[in-house]
Amino acid sequence: MRNGFTLIETLIAIAIFAIVAGGTYFAYLNVLDITIAAQLNSVGLTVIGNELEIIRNIQYDSVGVQGGAPTGILLAEKNINFSGFEFVLKTTVRNIDDPFDGVLGGVPNDLAPADFKLVELNLTCLSCGRFIPITSTTRVAPANLESSSKNGNIFVHVLDASGKPISGVDVEVVNTAVNPPINISDITGNNGQLQLVDIATSSLAYEIAVSKAGYSSDQTYQSGDPDNPNPIKPHATVVSQQLTEIYFSIDRLSTQNLTTQDKFCQAIPDINFNQQGSKLIGTEPDILKYSVSDQTDLNGIKTNASIEWDNYTLTNTDPNYSLAGTSLLSPFNVNPNTNYNIKWLMEPTNGSSLMVAVQDGGEQFISDADISLTKTGFNEMKTSGHNIFSQTDWSGSQFSQKSANIDTSSPAGEIHLTDLGGGKYASLSLEWIESNTFDLGVPASFYNLSWNPTGQPAQSGPDSLKFQIAANNDNLTWNYIGPDGSTATYYTNPDSAIFSGHNGNRYFRYKAYLITEDDGFTPKLEDVTIEFSSSCLPSGQSFFSGLADDSYTLTIEKPGFQNYTAPINIVGGWQEHRAILLP
Numbered sequence: 001m002r003n004g005f006t007l008i009e010t011l012i013a014i015a016i017f018a019i020v021a022g023g024t025y026f027a028y029l030n031v032l033d034i035t036i037a038a039q040l041n042s043v044g045l046t047v048i049g050n051e052l053e054i055i056r057n058i059q060y061d062s063v064g065v066q067g068g069a070p071t072g073i074l075l076a077e078k079n080i081n082f083s084g085f086e087f088v089l090k091t092t093v094r095n096i097d098d099p100f101d102g103v104l105g106g107v108p109n110d111l112a113p114a115d116f117k118l119v120e121l122n123l124t125c126l127s128c129g130r131f132i133p134i135t136s137t138t139r140v141a142p143a144n145l146e147s148s149s150k151n152g153n154i155f156v157h158v159l160d161a162s163g164k165p166i167s168g169v170d171v172e173v174v175n176t177a178v179n180p181p182i183n184i185s186d187i188t189g190n191n192g193q194l195q196l197v198d199i200a201t202s203s204l205a206y207e208i209a210v211s212k213a214g215y216s217s218d219q220t221y222q223s224g225d226p227d228n229p230n231p232i233k234p235h236a237t238v239v240s241q242q243l244t245e246i247y248f249s250i251d252r253l254s255t256q257n258l259t260t261q262d263k264f265c266q267a268i269p270d271i272n273f274n275q276q277g278s279k280l281i282g283t284e285p286d287i288l289k290y291s292v293s294d295q296t297d298l299n300g301i302k303t304n305a306s307i308e309w310d311n312y313t314l315t316n317t318d319p320n321y322s323l324a325g326t327s328l329l330s331p332f333n334v335n336p337n338t339n340y341n342i343k344w345l346m347e348p349t350n351g352s353s354l355m356v357a358v359q360d361g362g363e364q365f366i367s368d369a370d371i372s373l374t375k376t377g378f379n380e381m382k383t384s385g386h387n388i389f390s391q392t393d394w395s396g397s398q399f400s401q402k403s404a405n406i407d408t409s410s411p412a413g414e415i416h417l418t419d420l421g422g423g424k425y426a427s428l429s430l431e432w433i434e435s436n437t438f439d440l441g442v443p444a445s446f447y448n449l450s451w452n453p454t455g456q457p458a459q460s461g462p463d464s465l466k467f468q469i470a471a472n473n474d475n476l477t478w479n480y481i482g483p484d485g486s487t488a489t490y491y492t493n494p495d496s497a498i499f500s501g502h503n504g505n506r507y508f509r510y511k512a513y514l515i516t517e518d519d520g521f522t523p524k525l526e527d528v529t530i531e532f533s534s535s536c537l538p539s540g541q542s543f544f545s546g547l548a549d550d551s552y553t554l555t556i557e558k559p560g561f562q563n564y565t566a567p568i569n570i571v572g573g574w575q576e577h578r579a580i581l582l583p
Contacts, residue, residue, distance in 0.1 A: 041134075046082070047089070048134055051089060055138070063119065064117070065092065068182065069196050069198075070094075075091065077091070087125050093117055094186075095113070096115060097115060113153060117139070118139055119137065121134075150241065151240065152238035152241065154208075154245075154246065155196075155246075156195075156210070156246055157192055157193055165190075165192020166192050169212045170212060171185070171186050171187060175200070175206045175207065178202050182206075206238060206244075208248075214253060216308035218233075218248040218249060218250050220234060220246070221235070222235060223235070228287045232281055232282060254335065254337060255303065255305045255339045255340070256304045258301070258304075258314070259341070259344065261344070262536075263347075263536055267300030270318075271295055271296045271318045272319075273296075273302075274291070274315045274317050275312055275315070276290065276313050278310055278313075290308070308334070314330045318346075319349065320349055322545065324543035325537065328342045329357060349545075349574075351547060352549055352571075353575075354545075354576075356382075357541045357579070358540045358558075365385070365539035365541070367540050368385060369384040382543075384539075384556075385542075387537050388529050389529075390529040392526065399436055400436050400437070404431075405420075405425075406418065417516060425519050425520070427518065427519035428515065430513055434511045435510050437508070439475075439506065440506050440532065441534065441536050443504045443506050444508075445534070446498040448495065448496065449467060449510070449529075450529045452527050454495075457516075459517065460516040463490070463492045464516055464517075466513050468480035469511075470509050471508045475507045483496060490513065510530070512528070549572055551567060552568040554567075561582060
């Protein structure tokens with residue numbers, strides 16, 4: 001009998017060996033990585049040590065960065081090849097005001113505030129995967145006692161919208177009017193300050209800009225620039241033995257989404273608009289920090305992900321569409337680090353127009369208020385937060401289906417019973433026509449059904465024109481019912497409240513029924529109008545268009561509030577009126 005290993009035993013042994021060998025290999029790689037990292041760190045410390053030794057052995061007046069303040073012979077950034085590794089060394093040098101002998105502007109006032117220099121070295125190795133950047137600082141003091149400086153000083157303060165200091169802000173300071181020129185890049189400390197001590201004097205020549213990722217930015221401006229001749233914050237001046245303090249305000253950027261759509265939430269693309277902030281960077285003339293003309297895209301959307309906190313005015317400038325309502329009235333405040341979704345309801349421009357916004361004392365929109373705009377020979381009624389859709393033409397098969405004896409084309413824009421010849425119409429036969437589907441875009445609430453003409457020939461009999469309504473959310477199930485919710489009743493009043501059971505549905509149809517008792521007469525239908533509301537419509541607003549330029553009276557009524565009346569002068573184009581209702 002032979003002794004040996006089965007195939008399964010062999011495979012298990014190979015698997016165990018592979019696991020052990022793999023673990024050993026990865027452990028070896030990990031040890032190798034740690035060894036390499038330790039070697040890199042040791043090499044980096046040697047590079048830092050060499051640079052510190054060089055700095056300690058140069059003259060004190062030469063300890064500074066080329067183009068910096070204090071100026072000197074050191075490079076702000078240089079590449080170093082050491083032991084086969086490529087390092088990048090960044091050097092920063094700052095004058096420090098030691099409080100031991102008083103501070104600048106304090107008691108006592110230190111007129112020679114540059115007591116010593118603080119040198120910071122930062123070493124990186126971009127091609128070394130295991131290398132951890134090394135930062136080292138050292139103080140360099142003068143060999144002799146300090147003497148009063150003829151230079152000056154700048155303290156840069158960076159605050160947020162609430163006045164709190166911001167650390168880690170990038171500060172750029174440039175002055176090409178002094179010799180040697182100054183070009184400083186640094187960051188604010190925990191107190192939101194960057195202190196530049198003992199720097200060259202200069203008049204209106206220090207260009208300062210502050211920025212931070214995800215934040216707005218701020219800067220000084222050149223006086224006399226044709227685009228901004230009188231800046232509010234001109235380039236800084238440094239006077240001998242004086243302190244110049246300059247303050248900047250930045251904060252987290254916000255996002256604004258503007259959507260332009262119709263009353264059914266369908267995009268209205270390429271709408272032109274202008275947006276202006278209220279912050280000024282110059283006066284006489286006023287120069288705005290933010291003023292942009294733009295347009296929404298093919299989907300009716302314009303996103304601005306870098307808008308800073310301010311008070312903004314957003315204006316429709318499109319010649320083809322008028323603003324019929326908005327989710328956020330202008331002007332409006334933008335706070336830091338906030339998302340704003342603004343929806344504009346657009347309607348095709350039709351002569352002069354008036355947008356009415358109804359609010360309470362807390363500037364909250366009030367819907368369901370009755371609004372009337374009147375003048376001699378004119379009276380138009382609307383309800384705030386509501387809108388209408390209608391149909392005025394059925395010719396060319398602008399309907400879903402109909403019975404045989406319905407005529408939709410002679411004349412166009414009217415429905416009546418078919419002329420069977422000799423001016424005779426089918427009598428005592430209930431004919432009907434079913435509308436196409438109206439897609440409201442979202443679930444809606446329905447309020448009123450009206451039609452014209454409001455009266456029919458007496459000879460056609462009572463209720464010779466009547467309606468039923470169907471609504472759903474699947475665009476398939478059409479159950480026509482009357483004002484009590486049953487299939488046995490009909491809307492017979494040409495100004496009827498719609499059964500509330502239809503509310504919450506997106507798709508809508510109506511069915512019109514025509515019948516006559518006298519074959520010499522026919523009822524007719526010229527238009528159908530349905531009043532509704534939905535989330536596609538801005539709250540508390542109504543829009544009047546096609547107005548003649550004239551003087552009108554605006555009246556608003558809402559239970560629980562005092563009646564509101566105001567004169568309105570329509571003088572061409574679009575205008576807005578805000579009505580505040582009092583309890």
